Amino acid sequence: MSGRVVAQEQPKSFAFTPENLKKAKAIIAKYPKGREQSAMLPLLDLAQRQNDNWVSIAAMNTIADLINVPYIRVYEVATFYTMFNLAPVGKYLVQVCRTTPCWLRGSDKITKTCKKKxxxxxNETTADGKFTLVEVECMGACVNAPMVQINDDYYEDLDEKNMETLLSQLAAGKKVTVGSQIGRQTSAPEGYKGKGATPAKTSAKSSFDASSKDATKKVKVGMTPPRNEVTQPTSKTKGSTKSSPKGKK
Structure with a gap:
């Protein structure tokens, strides 16, 4: 995301590399004749990856020529979807989620850490061209908040310390750990160590836990659950109706 502002300075031309042109034609071939415009999104993504993580107007026009649509049609799509950057960005596009779940978990501290580091x-880029910093809305990883997206990858369970470490490692060209930064397995409860492991200990069990466990012991496999006399009256319940004899209504 680049603030949805189209760059004022634009390259005069764009052409796919021979390898990417081959990929582009393969993408277009997946769609029926006359429906080539359906390839627009993957072609924009391909162009962005070739063009240092942004889509120029020349690239949009090249795509329009490939799928035989007016230039404005590609421009409309590229400027609508925020995953397409409309101006040059750094090598690492750091997108900090600012939506409520992440904010409640400290995304404001993550933002301050990024700015300071x-x-x-x-919406600025470092002088060396390595990092661009932006804020975005929810990216669907609320359970592991706070989080950021850097290029294609999510980095979750962040705090000031591991966020600073992450930026330092990227700046130094070191390999970084994608996903949870505290060793969490996907979205498992904190402390869970993998399949078959015992989750982290919590506080003493509540009376609800105990009563649920007792109730489970009393119910046998295949047992018919008790009826609700209000919604499912039995034949002994006042006002119940008798079933009709077989074959009669």
Missing amino acids: LGIEM
């Missing part, structure tokens, strides 16, 4: 404000 990188020496830039939101």
Whole structure:
């Protein structure tokens, strides 16, 4: 995401590399004749990856020519979807989620850490061209909040310390751990160590837990659950109706 502002300075031309042109034609071939415009989104993504993580107007026009649509049609799509960057960005596009779940878990501290570590404000790029910092809305990883997306990858369970470490490792060209930064397995409860492991200990069991366990012991496999006399009256319940004899209504 780049603030949805189209770059004022635009390259005069764009052409897919021979390898990417081959990929582009393969993408277009997946769609029926006359429906080539359905390839627009993957072609924009392909162009962005070739063009240092942003889509120029020249790239949009090249795609329009490939799928035989007016230039404005590709421009409309590229400027609508926020995953397409409309201006040059850094090598690492750091997108900090600012939606409520992440904010409640400390995303404001993550934002401050990024600004301090990188020496830039939101929607700015570092002088060396390595990092661009932006804020985004929910990216669907609320359970592991706070989180950021950097290029294609999610980094979750962040705090000031591991966020600073992550940025330092990227700046140094080191390999980084994608996903949870505290060793969490996907979205498992904190402390869970893998399949078959015992989850982390919690506080003493509540009376609800105990009563649920007792109730489970009393119910046998295949046992018919008790009827609700209000919604499912039995034949002994006042006002119940008798079933009709077989063959009669």
